[in-house]
Amino acid sequence: MLNKRNPQLNRHGELIHLLSIEGLPRDVLTHILDTAGTFLSVNDREVKKVPLLRGKSVFNLFFENSTRTRTTFEIAAKRLSADVINLDIAKSSASKGESLLDTIANLSAMHADMFVVRHGESGAPYLIAQHCAPHVHVVNAGDGRHAHPTQGLLDAYTIRHFKQDFTQLSVAIVGDIVHSRVARSDIHALTTLGVPDIRAVGPKTLVPGDFKGMGVRVCHSMEEGIRGADVVIMLRLQNERMSGAMLPSAGEFFKNYGLTDAKLALAKPDAIVMHPGPINRGVEIDSAVADGSHSVILPQVTFGIAVRMAVMSILAGNEA
Amino acid sequence: MKILIQGGRVINPATGRDERADVAIATGRILTIGAVPADFAPQRVIDAAGCIVAPGLVDLAARLREPGHEHEGMLESELNAAAAGGVTSLVCPPDTDPTLDEPGLVEMLKFRARKLSLCRLFPLGALTRGLAGETLTEMAELTEAGCVGFSQAEVPIIDTLVLQRALQYAATFGYSTWLRPQDGWLGKGVAASGAVATRLGLSGVPVAAETVALLTIIELVRTTGARVHLCRLSSAAGVALLRAAKAEGLPITADVSINSLHLTDVDIGFFNPAMRLTPPLRQGADRDALRAALADGTLDALVSDHTPVEGDAKTLPFGEAEPGATGLELLLSLALKWGADSGLPITTTLARVTSDPVRVLGDALGSLASSAGQLLAGGVADVCVFDPDVTWTVQPGGLISQGKHTPFAFESTGTALPGRVRATVVAGTVAYAAPST
Numbered sequence: 202m203l204n205k206r207n208p209q210l211n212r213h214g215e216l217i218h219l220l221s222i223e224g225l226p227r228d229v230l231t232h233i234l235d236t237a238g239t240f241l242s243v244n245d246r247e248v249k250k251v252p253l254l255r256g257k258s259v260f261n262l263f264f265e266n267s268t269r270t271r272t273t274f275e276i277a278a279k280r281l282s283a284d285v286i287n288l289d290i291a292k293s294s295a296s297k298g299e300s301l302l303d304t305i306a307n308l309s310a311m312h313a314d315m316f317v318v319r320h321g322e323s324g325a326p327y328l329i330a331q332h333c334a335p336h337v338h339v340v341n342a343g344d345g346r347h348a349h350p351t352q353g354l355l356d357a358y359t360i361r362h363f364k365q366d367f368t369q370l371s372v373a374i375v376g377d378i379v380h381s382r383v384a385r386s387d388i389h390a391l392t393t394l395g396v397p398d399i400r401a402v403g404p405k406t407l408v409p410g411d412f413k414g415m416g417v418r419v420c421h422s423m424e425e426g427i428r429g430a431d432v433v434i435m436l437r438l439q440n441e442r443m444s445g446a447m448l449p450s451a452g453e454f455f456k457n458y459g460l461t462d463a464k465l466a467l468a469k470p471d472a473i474v475m476h477p478g479p480i481n482r483g484v485e486i487d488s489a490v491a492d493g494s495h496s497v498i499l500p501q502v503t504f505g506i507a508v509r510m511a512v513m514s515i516l517a518g519n520e521a
Numbered sequence: 522m523k524i525l526i527q528g529g530r531v532i533n534p535a536t537g538r539d540e541r542a543d544v545a546i547a548t549g550r551i552l553t554i555g556a557v558p559a560d561f562a563p564q565r566v567i568d569a570a571g572c573i574v575a576p577g578l579v580d581l582a583a584r585l586r587e588p589g590h591e592h593e594g595m596l597e598s599e600l601n602a603a604a605a606g607g608v609t610s611l612v613c614p615p616d617t618d619p620t621l622d623e624p625g626l627v628e629m630l631k632f633r634a635r636k637l638s639l640c641r642l643f644p645l646g647a648l649t650r651g652l653a654g655e656t657l658t659e660m661a662e663l664t665e666a667g668c669v670g671f672s673q674a675e676v677p678i679i680d681t682l683v684l685q686r687a688l689q690y691a692a693t694f695g696y697s698t699w700l701r702p703q704d705g706w707l708g709k710g711v712a713a714s715g716a717v718a719t720r721l722g723l724s725g726v727p728v729a730a731e732t733v734a735l736l737t738i739i740e741l742v743r744t745t746g747a748r749v750h751l752c753r754l755s756s757a758a759g760v761a762l763l764r765a766a767k768a769e770g771l772p773i774t775a776d777v778s779i780n781s782l783h784l785t786d787v788d789i790g791f792f793n794p795a796m797r798l799t800p801p802l803r804q805g806a807d808r809d810a811l812r813a814a815l816a817d818g819t820l821d822a823l824v825s826d827h828t829p830v831e832g833d834a835k836t837l838p839f840g841e842a843e844p845g846a847t848g849l850e851l852l853l854s855l856a857l858k859w860g861a862d863s864g865l866p867i868t869t870t871l872a873r874v875t876s877d878p879v880r881v882l883g884d885a886l887g888s889l890a891s892s893a894g895q896l897l898a899g900g901v902a903d904v905c906v907f908d909p910d911v912t913w914t915v916q917p918g919g920l921i922s923q924g925k926h927t928p929f930a931f932e933s934t935g936t937a938l939p940g941r942v943r944a945t946v947v948a949g950t951v952a953y954a955a956p957s958t
Contacts, residue, residue, distance in 0.1 A: 207791075208791055223720065300833065300836075300837075301837065301838070302836055320838065322838035322839070322840050322841055323721055323722040323723050323792070323838070323839065323840060324721065324723075324791070324792030324838050324839045324840070325838040327791050327792045328792070328794075328836070328837070328838055332836070344722075344838075345722050345723075345838075345840070346722030346723075346724075347721055347722030347723075348722065382722060385720070385722060409714075409719070411714065411715060411716060411718075411719040411725075412719060414715075414716035414719060414720070415716075415719065415720060
């Protein structure tokens with residue numbers, strides 16, 4: 202089979218879509234993080250705007266419900282002076298039977314410059330990137346279990362902010378790894394940036410052994426997984442998985458894998474605790490930890506806007 | 522019609538015959554191979570110089586999409602595709618709409634196929650009504666209507682009591698049951714479990730989906746004595762179970778698809794929907810085991826698993842795309858490629874798509890059983906003439922089948938395929954002649 206070019210990069214190796222962190226070179230990631238750093242100050246200004254995307258139309262296409270991620274993309278685009286159009290497709294065209302590509306063709310005809318896409322099926326943004334007009338950039342805002350690259354980048358940004366260097370770190374990712382696009386994007390981002398020790402922690406139903414192939418250590422014991430960690434990333438446990446064949450109950454999950462001060466004491470004394478949000482207090486994380494001194498959950502949100510501004514401004518500057 | 526196939530290299534895999542000879546055909550039968558009778562006056566002469574004259578291919582798994590899915594394929598278009606691919610007999614599964622659980626439907630299909638005289642059609646009847654896995658079909662009636670066996674197509678029987686009874690009932694009358702071994706619960710994913718599915722976030726189908734079903738089927742064959750053909754094995758572990766069952770002497774045969782024989786999950790690349798197939802593409806070690814098992818005869822036959830899928834059903838995210846690929850026009854070339862890659866004699870390669878599938882069908886073929894899949898004087902004149910030395914590139918738009926989706930499109934493989942059909946003769950009439958002949 203032919204080794205096809207990564208569809209995210211143009212002939213010069215520049216980023217034209219952000220679909221996944223997998224396969225992106227380290228310097229591309231570092232460039233995004235550095236650019237995000239310069240945007241962080243914009244958020245502190247009295248007039249929180251730069252004109253980089255003035256006259257451009259950013260369409261938020263959310264085939265799956267999300268308030269938080271959509272809002273942060275909207276804020277990021279508006280701070281870059283773009284026009285933002287929010288389409289809640291979960292409630293409109295798709296429910297009228299319009300096909301994904303028909304929706305894309307229609308929106309392209311409205312002269313969109315960028316699509317921010319969330320979709321329940323892994324790989325949907327690749328299909329959109331393949332079929333949209335050449336000048337349109339696609340940003341994956343979460344597809345199925347596959348990827349949530351801006352979350353991976355903002356997690357990397359947060360870790361770099363608090364720990365400076367990636368190359369000596371131990372990072373534990375805890376919870377429902379198998380269904381998590383955040384976990385996959387975190388793993389790709391951190392392995393690319395040189396983190397030597399990443400542990401995927403959870404029961405075998407949520408952390409299958411196949412994850413070893415992604416360059417992580419699979420730990421089924423919370424104690425083993427968290428011991429000596431510099432960073433602990435807790436994942437959200439979806440309601441529908443709290444009881445059934447994956448897990449017997451949220452309570453038993455919390456008992457084994459929920460992050461409490463006692464368990465956190467096994468990590469390094471200066472460990473940071475992260476969570477992509479929204480958090481389930483008392484399911485994957487104890488309130489005392491979520492609100493405690495190790496928690497960097499709110500800075501993650503702030504950095505998220507800067508990282509999304511960086512991604513959108515970089516994409517807008519590159520041509521297919 | 523009298524036809525003379527002149528100057529070709531005649532290969533009959535079943536007997537190992539391989540020699541330059543002329544083939545004279547009259548009234549649907551092969552008159553002579555070798556010396557042509559002095560008074561033979563052919564109406565048509567096929568110049569086979571430089572070509573191999575082989576038995577027509579016998580494909581044990583090809584969907585024609587009629588009735589019910591005519592937007593994806595029609596009897597005529599798909600049988601024309603078969604003829605262009607050198608396929609002279611094909612077996613179609615019962616997952617049409619309505620399903621083939623009614624003798625009238627089977628008779629209608631057989632009748633229309635006969636009228637087209639492009640390819641012999643052997644339908645499989647539904648094992649249970651509507652493939653619902655509950656009530657047995659009228660197997661005797663369906664057999665009289667022309668069914669060569671009974672199958673659940675892609676729908677596994679969840680209730681093992683029903684499966685046991687279906688096998689007992691079929692065994693009573695000597696009917697064979699064709700089952701694709703896939704556990705109904707474990708088989709719900711969209712890609713084979715493994716590193717690729719994990720990385721891409723695609724729900725997985727573990728090898729256990731195949732082996733759990735195989736263990737159940739093999740045990741039921743052991744206790745019922747039913748004759749079972751296993752459709753499209755996909756894993757090394759499945760091959761190991763098959764090998765052991767055959768060594769034990771159980772009446773089991775099996776096939777593999779051109780897709781599983783040549784591709785792996787890595788070929789999914791960036792969510793290429795052309796690679797959305799059932800069974801799902803597995804890992805390199807599985808593919809190697811399938812190739813070796815087909816070479817040593819553990820797997821009896823190679824099938825196209827031809828499944829025309831309309832364009833819109835493939836321009837969807839990977840998990841939502843309809844599984845399947847076109848295959849009738851690729852079967853010969855992909856058999857030849859596998860044979861060449863594996864260093865097999867051409868007789869062995871061709872046996873897996875001619876005489877071996879006929880052996881799988883066995884008595885169900887009736888009087889055809891003794892000569893279909895072979896080239897024998899006095900036998901049926903189903904012939905495929907192909908040039909083994911030309912290569913071609915698969916351009917989906919140029920395929921005759923209504924299904925244009927294939928993982929082997931030149932655009933994605935960058936590889937040319939060996940062997941091109943020059944002419945196909947079915948029951949003594951020319952069903953296909955390449956434009957240049």
